[in-house]
Amino acid sequence: MPDTTPAPSTVLPALPALSAQAERLIELGVHETAGxxxxxxxxxxxxxxAGADADGALLAVHPDRAPASALVPLLRRDGKPGFVVVDMPDVDAFAPCALELPDAxxxxxxxxxxxxHMSNWSPxxxxxxxxxxxRSPLVLSEGVHWVLQQPEALERNLCFMTIGSRLRKPDGTLDxxxxxxxxxxxTGRDGRERRNAPKVGWCWxxxxxxxxxxASTAGRRG
Structure with missing residues (x-):
């Protein structure tokens, strides 16, 4: 069984209002990527x-419109752009698994x-x-949207997995x-120039x- 000792955590500020999140996506050109x-x-x-659950909600673009590979370079930390590890060239093939995103x-x-509280647990x-x-695990693009809108969500020793995204192999099994x-x-293939940059990688x-x-959500709606 995993260690259930609660990990030290930080109380994050509330997400910006949806109107401010919209402006952030527009400023970054995400709307153009999404058509x-x-x-x-x-x-x-x-x-x-106007919805009852709008307070604290995250505005997301469907990954079919704005894949992770297009979003990750928009992340910033210490002035450095985000990147995907070199051994994950198939990052956009990691699709929602056992969950449904709104068709919008x-x-x-x-x-x-x-x-x-699940730090040191396996997926x-x-x-x-x-x-x-x-609750439902976040898909990768949702996690990237979260950090785009709230960079504080990513802290040293307090980062997160997005296990709602999985890669299905040709034989039907999951990677x-x-x-x-x-x-x-x-370190390693990241390169010293990328120290402290936001990073999308993978774990077993x-x-x-x-x-x-x-990272997880209480729900999604279009």
Whole structure:
């Protein structure tokens, strides 16, 4: 069984208002990547803000419209752009697994948490626990959106996995790699120039990591 001792955690500030999140995506050009106009993004945010679950919600673009490979370089930490590890050239093939995203270009992700209490759990241990709690693991693109809007969500020794995304192999089985977002130490193939940069990499399905929680959501709606 995993260590259930609670990990030290930081209380994160509330996410910006949906209108501010919309402007952030527009500023970064995400709407253009997604084939949307700025007005469409603003209109969705305004309409969604009227919902009962809008407070603290994350505005996300469907990964079919804005894949992780297009979003990760927009991340910044210490002035350094985010990057995907070199041995994950298939990052965009990691698709939602055993969960459904809203069939819409834009949607809300509600009640997002980093899952610090599951640090040092394996994905295999964390997934059933999240399911029992009535929560759904974030997919990779949602995790990237979260850090784009709230860089504080990524801290040294308090980073997170996004196990809602998995890669299905040609034979139908799941690849043992699971995506995660953390902070580079600038070692190995990352390169010293990338020290402290946001990093998308992967971990094995059955491995535990003391610095990785399991980001999840209470729900999604289009």
């Amino acid at each position: 949307l106009s700025a007005d469409e993004v603003r209109a969705f945010a305004a309409q969604a803000a 270009p834009l949607y809300l992700v509600t009640g997002v948490v980093r899952g610090d 295999d241990e964390a997934l059933p626990a999240l399911t029992e709690e009535g 043992a790699r699971t995506p995660a977002i953390w902070i580079s130490n600038g 399905w059955n491995n535990r990591h003391t610095w990785l929680g399991f």
